[in-house]
């Protein structure tokens with residue numbers, strides 16, 4: 354029997370308070386992204402020490418951790434770069450180890466490094482990505498147009514990416530990540546190197562995707578980016594230290610702000 358979840362964008366229902374436990378954590382039932390006791394070591398060094406989390410449709414979850422917390426390792430596992438030592442990762446119900454093609458088809462990802470070809474046009478870059486996902490012809494053109502409109506770059510489709518500002522290049526990465534209409538969007542410190550206005554714009558674009566039912570996992574070490582999240586997961590030394598709505602985290606730590614709460618939880622350490 355298939356345990357896959359229908360996550361057709363636009364039809365999925367946004368997670369509600371009913372789907373959560375008292376800590377604010379989303380229930381794994383119907384989660385589009387679900388990790389269960391995931392562990393990964395590099396030799397003797399444990400990078401992830403039993404991470405479990407779930408992200409629902411229409412939910413924006415910030416994965417907040419200082420340098421060395423394990424965020425990149427987690428994203429490498431989520432994008433199929435390598436396997437966890439133990440534990441389970443499911444995307445739309447598909448196990449990433451047993452059924453990687455289906456699991457990865459449900460994921461869109463924006464990395465901190467540029468991955469588009471700077472010498473090709475914006476349109477061509479998105480076209481390659483669409484074809485990789487088996488989308489061609491008119492359907493591809495429509496999807497590309499729609500996503501470039503969404504990020505405000507419809508009039509730059511023919512320009513080489515190199516001609517765009519850093520902020521607009523990130524938006525191209527975002528538009529590309531959305532062309533195959535993924536149920537889950539992974540943002541891996543995607544605002545690195547952007548000025549404050551471009552950072553805010555990118556964050557707002559991604560927050561708006563909640564209305565389309567996309568499940569977002571946004572990794573960052575910048576507390577201000579986590580303030581607008583539906584839920585914050587604090588990762589430190591490969592372990593989840595706390596999880597909940599930003600206000601709940603502030604209350605539970607007795608700190609005056611989320612930044613202070615984060616410092617209190619992580620001991621102000623940088624891994």
Ligand SMILES: Nc1ncnc2c1ncn2[C@@H]1O[C@H](COP(=O)(O)OP(=O)(O)OP(=O)(O)O)[C@@H](O)[C@H]1O
Pocket residue numbers: 395398399400418419420421422423424425426427574
């Ligand atoms: N290839 C590797 N070999 C050995 N140790 C590694 C390797 N990659 C990461 N680590 C270690 O695993 C731990 C988690 O690193 P990771 O890069 O996942 O954290 P991070 O939260 O992404 O940090 P940053 O924000 O600095 O990139 C760190 O202690 C790091 O030194």
